[in-house]
Amino acid sequence: MPASRNFAPGTILATLPSLPAAPANRASRPAGMSWQGVRADESINRRYLPECDEVGGGLFNYRPILKWDIPAVFEAHRYMGIKPNPLYSQGMGRVGCMPCINCRKDELREIALRFPEVIDRIDRWERITQQASKRGAATFFAGSNTKHPKGSIANMSAVEVMEIASIRQAVEWSKTARGGIQYDLMIATDATACSSAYGLCDSGADGFNDTNVQLGEAA
Incomplete structure (x- = not known):
């Protein structure tokens, strides 16, 4: 079992955010989500990014490893055999x-x-x-x-x-x-x-x- 405090099996799936309800005029549109592998400690700009935000038109950016540290990233690789x-x-x-x-x-x-x-x-x-x-x-x-x-x-x-x-x-x-x-x-x-x-x-x-x-x- 991975030991890092920032990684646990199923972390990404377990923390998938609930998307805000779409306005009625967008109800029929399929929402799109861009998964981004950025981390908060990589730069000042990334430090203040939200875990999930809406770009517009029903499109969202999701950053599942935003709060992970470097050891957690490579520990996840080892755990999954990647x-x-x-x-x-x-x-x-x-x-x-x-x-x-x-x-x-x-x-x-x-x-x-x-x-x-x-x-x-x-x-x-x-x-x-x-x-x-x-x-x-x-x-x-x-x-x-x-x-x-x-x-x-x-x-x-x-x-x-x-x-x-x-x-x-x-x-x-x-x-x-x-x-x-x-x-x-x-x-x-x-x-x-x-x-x-x-x-x-x-x-x-x-x-x-x-x-x-x-x-x-x-x-």
Whole structure:
């Protein structure tokens, strides 16, 4: 039986909210419900989301795991015998995009190490977009999200932008220690080793430590 205080078998079904009665003019319309797997502790904006709200026209958003913590999410996976996305055991904290524009420094480093073809693809995108840019520069990480020690690229020239803020430079920065100046000699270079921000590598806790998978296999 799962031990987490935030997960119990049947939790999702047991807590399905009662929908407000539909107005008479909508009585004949079938209500639709969008199930969203967001959690309150993922961001400030999500912290204040309701568990269920109406979008309009008889459509509702339902967030069944809104109040769950991270251990509860993976405990539910184990209880149901479902393997989480293998990228979670390969250093990724976000798996909806590759990479996410909000990815962490260590996450970008893991992507470059394990999936260099992803960096190659973004490099091509930057070069193609650069040709159509009014400023003559284009970066995947834009504005305040740009991954380099000097901060925003807003007031830089096109040449400066491409010299320090391209995806290639972002990857080099991801290999440095805090401060972005010196390379971190303690960084692991094994592209097959398990690495997880969620503790999935600890004592085989995930039960599926096959981290040597291809990107295309991740769902």
